[in-house]
Amino acid sequence: MYMKKIIITSLMIGLIIASSVLQQGCTVTKITERGGAQLWSENCTRCHSTPPPNVYSDEQWDVISTHMRVRAAMTNDETEKIIEFIKSANK
Numbered sequence: 001m002y003m004k005k006i007i008i009t010s011l012m013i014g015l016i017i018a019s020s021v022l023q024q025g026c027t028v029t030k031i032t033e034r035g036g037a038q039l040w041s042e043n044c045t046r047c048h049s050t051p052p053p054n055v056y057s058d059e060q061w062d063v064i065s066t067h068m069r070v071r072a073a074m075t076n077d078e079t080e081k082i083i084e085f086i087k088s089a090n091k
């Protein structure tokens with residue numbers, strides 16, 4: 001009887017730990033939740049080293065990003081976040 005209680009209790013604790021681990025394991029950042037800086041470092045270095053933001057003006061980055069959006073097959077959303085990040089770093 002006493003053993004049974006211990007087994008059940010430890011099972012419960014195990015379940016609680018397992019479910020919290022699982023919850024954390026499942027919170028892989030969705031693409032939509034990724035920030036511009038992360039998207040930039042993940043995408044823009046795949047094919048070449050990316051020049052630092054201050055190499056180009058904001059207007060030039062607009063053009064570059066449109067071009068690179070096609071090359072990198074990114075969504076508009078991702079591209080906008082990257083542009084936003086580049087421009088914010090371009091001060």
Ligand code: HEC
Pocket residue numbers: 040043044045046047048050051064065068069071072082
């Ligand atoms: C699929 C490969 C690929 C990806 C991903 C990519 N590029 Fe490029 N990039 C190129 C190629 C190829 C060129 C050469 C010019 C062309 O395509 O006409 C280039 C040229 C450039 C240039 C102009 C040349 C230079 O070095 O100054 C810039 C700036 C640039 N990329 C920025 C970016 C940024 C920012 C991203 C992320 C949004 C990105 N690239 C993602 C392939 C890629």
